[in-house]
Amino acid sequence: MFDRKSAIVGAMSPHGCNGADGHRRVRIGEAIGWDLVQIAAFAATSLELESTLRSIFRLDLPTNTGEVLNAGDLRLLKTGSEQYWIVIPDGDDLLRDLVVSVRPDVGAVTSLSHSRTRIVVEGSAARDLLAKGIALDLHTDVFVPGRFAQTGLHHTPVVIYRSGPSRYELFAMRTFALSVWEWLIDASLPFGYEIVAVGRDPLA
């Protein structure tokens, strides 16, 4: 197994900058220590895939795109009609179990761990910061905590998961992650920002 190397490691030195009011109202960090698995069925086999996944997780699956199932360390996102993302701690055996359980004629199991960078943004100005570049209504009544959306930021696709009222996780494409990171830092300047160290839960 190849070691994963952060796409934004060169920009991650902990530092910060005060905003116009002298405060630092956004904290930004990179989350590591996770794996990402995509499972996609064919249109004709979506029910069979759902049945297989239910037998593995023994839980009801999300029914609508944008909904998330949280179960312990596992997070399952419904990303399409017949498609799911699963975020798990790195080294988890789930990927191997899924490859065995999901027959190739039912669906495809693909590891996306190396293809995304997970950036965590938190703070009283996090929503205002992201609203500068994401064309979604981020009001808590509309984009409620616990939901996610596939959208765009700085001309690239991102998945944004709202893990709390003032906390967001961005899954940016690895090759654009530094570009997204630099956009976030630039857009944070008026609010003031603090870059925190890389970690499994960097803002904990």
Place this chain on the structure above:
Amino acid sequence: MCPICGERDYTEFRYGGDATKPRPSRETADPKVWHDYVFLFDNPKGLHREYWQHVLGCRQWLVLERNTATNEPGESRLARMDVVTCEGEPK
């Protein structure tokens, strides 16, 4: 409106062409047929069906009804449910 993701900003989509033109049969070797398919387009005024991709969202291809005179969007469906297939071929 994306049938998967719901209402989204137009900047998340990209235009993908006329959804009313049947693609010539794959066996067609006449260059004029392919020329006309690739390069010649009507310029309809009013309701029109177009391919769009939700490229910054779920990446699905859609067929969107749009009024070319007012830019008013209408119903959208997944393209795989509404695709215009090659001439002479079943859906």
